[in-house]
Amino acid sequence: MHSPFKLGYNPLIHKLGSIFTLTENERHALENLPMQVAVIKADQDIVREGDHPSRCCLILDGFACTYKVTAEGRRQIVAFSIPVDIADLQSLHLNVLDNSVATITACGVGFITHEALRDLCTSHPRIAAALWRDTLVDASIFREWMMNVARREGASRMAHVLCELLVRLRAVGLVEDHACDLPITQVEFADALGFTTVHVNRVLQQMRTDGLIELKGKRLFVPDWERLKEAGEFDPTYLHLDDEEAAA
Amino acid sequence: MHSPFKLGYNPLIHKLGSIFTLTENERHALENLPMQVAVIKADQDIVREGDHPSRCCLILDGFACTYKVTAEGRRQIVAFSIPVDIADLQSLHLNVLDNSVATITACGVGFITHEALRDLCTSHPRIAAALWRDTLVDASIFREWMMNVARREGASRMAHVLCELLVRLRAVGLVEDHACDLPITQVEFADALGFTTVHVNRVLQQMRTDGLIELKGKRLFVPDWERLKEAGEFDPTYLHLDDEEAAA
DNA sequence: CGAAATCTTGAGTATAATCAAAAACGGTGG
DNA sequence: CCACCGTTTTTGATTATACTCAAGATTTCG
Numbered sequence: 001m002h003s004p005f006k007l008g009y010n011p012l013i014h015k016l017g018s019i020f021t022l023t024e025n026e027r028h029a030l031e032n033l034p035m036q037v038a039v040i041k042a043d044q045d046i047v048r049e050g051d052h053p054s055r056c057c058l059i060l061d062g063f064a065c066t067y068k069v070t071a072e073g074r075r076q077i078v079a080f081s082i083p084v085d086i087a088d089l090q091s092l093h094l095n096v097l098d099n100s101v102a103t104i105t106a107c108g109v110g111f112i113t114h115e116a117l118r119d120l121c122t123s124h125p126r127i128a129a130a131l132w133r134d135t136l137v138d139a140s141i142f143r144e145w146m147m148n149v150a151r152r153e154g155a156s157r158m159a160h161v162l163c164e165l166l167v168r169l170r171a172v173g174l175v176e177d178h179a180c181d182l183p184i185t186q187v188e189f190a191d192a193l194g195f196t197t198v199h200v201n202r203v204l205q206q207m208r209t210d211g212l213i214e215l216k217g218k219r220l221f222v223p224d225w226e227r228l229k230e231a232g233e234f235d236p237t238y239l240h241l242d243d244e245e246a247a248a
Numbered sequence: 249m250h251s252p253f254k255l256g257y258n259p260l261i262h263k264l265g266s267i268f269t270l271t272e273n274e275r276h277a278l279e280n281l282p283m284q285v286a287v288i289k290a291d292q293d294i295v296r297e298g299d300h301p302s303r304c305c306l307i308l309d310g311f312a313c314t315y316k317v318t319a320e321g322r323r324q325i326v327a328f329s330i331p332v333d334i335a336d337l338q339s340l341h342l343n344v345l346d347n348s349v350a351t352i353t354a355c356g357v358g359f360i361t362h363e364a365l366r367d368l369c370t371s372h373p374r375i376a377a378a379l380w381r382d383t384l385v386d387a388s389i390f391r392e393w394m395m396n397v398a399r400r401e402g403a404s405r406m407a408h409v410l411c412e413l414l415v416r417l418r419a420v421g422l423v424e425d426h427a428c429d430l431p432i433t434q435v436e437f438a439d440a441l442g443f444t445t446v447h448v449n450r451v452l453q454q455m456r457t458d459g460l461i462e463l464k465g466k467r468l469f470v471p472d473w474e475r476l477k478e479a480g481e482f483d484p485t486y487l488h489l490d491d492e493e494a495a496a
Numbered sequence: 497c498g499a500a501a502t503c504t505t506g507a508g509t510a511t512a513a514t515c516a517a518a519a520a521c522g523g524t525g526g
Numbered sequence: 527c528c529a530c531c532g533t534t535t536t537t538g539a540t541t542a543t544a545c546t547c548a549a550g551a552t553t554t555c556g
Binding site for chain 1: 486
Binding site for chain 4: 197
């Protein structure tokens, strides 16, 4: 774990600063936002379905996921969280958590109390709007995933998530030369795509054979970005990034 | 079309009033919220993917749906909108629409400009929070649908959407004695569930045979609510209704 | 009443699931 | 540095859920 963020510096400043220019006041409020930092081991629940949390968790480092479980115990991952996502920002205005959040790798996590966030929103309406917007982008990603899971098959479905992860990781500087660390196991991909592990394995092999991806261990390399995008019918509009980030 | 709402009365007052008690000020602001009312025929797009809307649409009467289309032209309905839903509230903070909204039946629609909504949010923080919350509930429904589409099969998947529609319709007074109008065609259910029309038809027949539902024309009757809930593994927590609404 | 939309039925097929087991990998401790 | 153990990936054989294509019945609505 080597965080790209200086200790004692709230990465929300950078995140929100990329949406609009922060005033001195806003920056100051973010710098003083109390945040309790913890390191959580891999494969641990951070919060659980049914909880009534009094704080939100900001992923500072590592990969996490949001998931739900059916009555029969089948797990569905509904989102991946990477730095600098607030994995459960919805808990700010919903009493009960309707999903769990777990780490995939070891994670650095910053906990921010609802109280602190509410104060921040009350005194800084533009920050409130930006956080609201953030949850709207999450919802947009849910819509796209729903279409992915419901309407795309095999390689197309797999290619689509890979494209999304690549773009989102690039936006936070975690992609270099069309390659990145991708510590997501085939079991986890299966849980996210609505496939079985066996099927994920076969799809990935086919994609490797077709030269769409090179994926070994925890490292992904994309030889031909345009072809992968095409395979996954990937259009980044739904991520609502600014133009620079989306273009890359 | 027989609207349950008085003309010239903003139904948001009732909607938000059920979340928290409105102050005189807040109520006044909602009463004066400018809203352009229109009637839109069945099967018409209200807004389209790629639009940059300057207003939101509130469904006053009738059924609508939010949908996306894959590159190959396969449609996925990601949400049903009923009175009194704001079908595209996310456009308030996102520049581009990443989905279309269409009517299913003829609909009464109230258009509210972003400008008016922003003013409302600025001067009435509690209303802003309630609207934010509303979009968070939408997102919660997306998560549940994703699990439904990815992990439940046949009758279970179908039963789940039916349960959700029943509960949501009941919350706005459109269910009487476990029966309601349900003007959704098998084609539309197929588009929402990630099935084909043929499969929806067979699933519905099986469910009728099993005595789970009575569905003829545009009328749904549920003989045994507990059994339907069980069939659909339905737990209404994710709808984040208040206790009274959820209990019924 | 007639045309269009919706629903229903049948036969054959495909994508992905299931079950089971083996191989490869990665980290740990001796 | 290597042996070992648990996790992850891979392979094979069989099965099932749902799709496709095609056509006929029924309902709805102008």
